[in-house]
Structures are given as C-alpha cells and as structure tokens.
Amino acid sequence: MPRYIADAADIPVVLLAGGRSSRMGMNKAFAMLGNQPLLTRIMARIGQTQRKPLSLNADADWPDAMGLRLVPDTHPGKLGPLAGVLAALQDTARHYPDVSHVATVPIDSPFFPVDLVVRLAEAIQGSNEAAIPVSLDQDHPVFGLWPISVIDDLETWIVSDPRRRVRDFLARHTVRRVEFPTIQTSIGPLDPFFNVNTPDDLVEAEKWLAALEEML
Ligand SMILES: Nc1nc2c(ncn2[C@@H]2O[C@H](COP(=O)(O)OP(=O)(O)OP(=O)(O)O)[C@@H](O)[C@H]2O)c(=O)[nH]1
Numbered sequence: 001m002p003r004y005i006a007d008a009a010d011i012p013v014v015l016l017a018g019g020r021s022s023r024m025g026m027n028k029a030f031a032m033l034g035n036q037p038l039l040t041r042i043m044a045r046i047g048q049t050q051r052k053p054l055s056l057n058a059d060a061d062w063p064d065a066m067g068l069r070l071v072p073d074t075h076p077g078k079l080g081p082l083a084g085v086l087a088a089l090q091d092t093a094r095h096y097p098d099v100s101h102v103a104t105v106p107i108d109s110p111f112f113p114v115d116l117v118v119r120l121a122e123a124i125q126g127s128n129e130a131a132i133p134v135s136l137d138q139d140h141p142v143f144g145l146w147p148i149s150v151i152d153d154l155e156t157w158i159v160s161d162p163r164r165r166v167r168d169f170l171a172r173h174t175v176r177r178v179e180f181p182t183i184q185t186s187i188g189p190l191d192p193f194f195n196v197n198t199p200d201d202l203v204e205a206e207k208w209l210a211a212l213e214e215m216l
Pocket residue numbers: 016017018019020021022023024057058073077078079080081082083084085105106107108142195197
C-alpha cells in the first residue's frame with residue numbers, strides 16, 4: 001500500500017517521555033506549570049492541530065498515561081531520545097500502515113509552536129525526507145517529522161553507534177530544517193523550544209507563561 005500524508009492534521013504524533021528526568025529529580029511529565037502537569041499541557045497544545053489519538057513513548061511501568069496509548073522503547077537501556085523516535089516509528093508502521101511519517105514532541109517544551117507539524121510537513125513537500133525545527137540557530141531534533149522508511153537504518157545505528165549522537169544520525173539522511181521565530185513578550189523574546197530540564201527551568205517557565213497569558 002502506498003504511504004502518504006494527505007493532510008498534516010492526520011499525521012500521528014508520539015509524545016516523548018522516555019528519559020530519566022534526572023536533572024528534575026521527579027518525572028517531569030507530572031511537574032506542574034500554571035496548575036497543570038506538563039504532559040497535560042503538551043497534550044492540549046498538540047491536540048489543537050492533530051486528529052489522531054496521541055501515543056506516549058515512556059517506560060512500560062509508567063504510572064498514568066492519561067488515556068494515551070503507551071509505546072515503550074523497543075531497545076532497553078535508555079539509549080537516548082532516538083530510541084523513543086524508533087519506538088514511535090515502529091508503532092506507527094504497525095498501527096497506521098498507510099501513513100508515511102510520524103511526528104515526535106517531547107513533553108518538556110510547553111511553548112512549542114502550534115503550527116509545528118504543518119510547517120514540518122510543508123517543508124518535505126510530500127517526499128520521504130525528515131524535518132526538524134530550528135530556533136536561534138539551534139536544531140531541536142527531539143521534535144521531528146520522521147519517515148517510516150528510516151526504521152531499519154535507525155535501528156541499526158542505535159545498536160551499533162557507541163556515541164549515539166543525534167546529529168550523526170541526522171547526517172545520514174536528508175533532513176529539512178525549518179526555522180521558527182522567537183515569541184515577543186513583555187519580558188523579552190521567548191524561544192518557542194524552551195525546555196524544562198531542572199527545577200530552575202520550571203520557575204523560569206512560570207515567568208514565560210505569565211508573560212504569554214498577559215498577551216491573550
Ligand atoms: N525513549 C527515550 N527517550 C529519551 C531518552 N533519553 C531522553 N529521552 C527523551 O528525550 C527528550 C529530551 O531529553 P531530556 O530533556 O534530556 O530529558 P531526560 O533525559 O528525561 O532528562 P535528564 O535525565 O535530566 O537528561 C525527552 O522527551 C526525554 O523523555 C531515552 O533513553 N529513551
């Protein structure tokens with residue numbers, strides 16, 4: 001069956017929460033930002049554009065998947081974010097055999113652009129390429145639009161490259177980089193890919209959230 005994307009709103013999305021949250025000291029998906037767990041916030045934001053049910057890449061003993069289908073890593077050992085991307089690709093190939101790509105969104109970046117998936121999809125123009133977002137000259141490859149066709153190469157790379165640097169994997173494929181602007185707020189420009197890794201980041205995120213809510 002041919003694989004295609006008819007409409008960016010139909011691209012499946014897997015939320016990535018398979019890390020250790022070691023810098024946060026607690027599972028960051030459940031860290032509260034503006035009285036909402038990060039995971040709930042991310043679900044609501046991506047739900048504004050995507051039609052298919054979301055899945056969650058996380059450990060098999062995850063405490064509360066909030067109704068999302070749990071997609072654990074297929075290679076154990078915390079092999080990094082691309083292990084989550086691999087699990088997302090494999091799961092998508094199984095559940096949506098006619099779909100060409102899956103999008104990944106980490107659960108720790110609460111201000112990501114709402115036009116993320118549509119702009120990544122535009123960038124690949126119906127091809128079998130990958131796309132990742134960029135802001136302030138930085139790649140954000142934990143977010144991405146990944147073609148199902150990279151599954152075998154990604155699996156081989158994950159088990160055989162001892163360094164597992166994400167940029168080394170990207171260099172093996174054609175990857176479109178899509179620039180997203182900062183968001184102007186009363187306290188300065190916000191990087192839409194600001195991500196919450198530490199308790200201090202959470203304090204900073206509250207300030208950005210308040211500044212964004214002022215603008216509503
Ligand atoms: N499946 C999977 N996802 C991972 C792994 N490591 C990181 N991630 C995910 O990749 C994204 C970016 O990782 P980090 O921001 O470093 O999050 P983290 O690894 O949970 O946090 P730290 O332990 O503090 O580095 C998050 O969505 C993580 O859940 C992994 O080994 N497997």
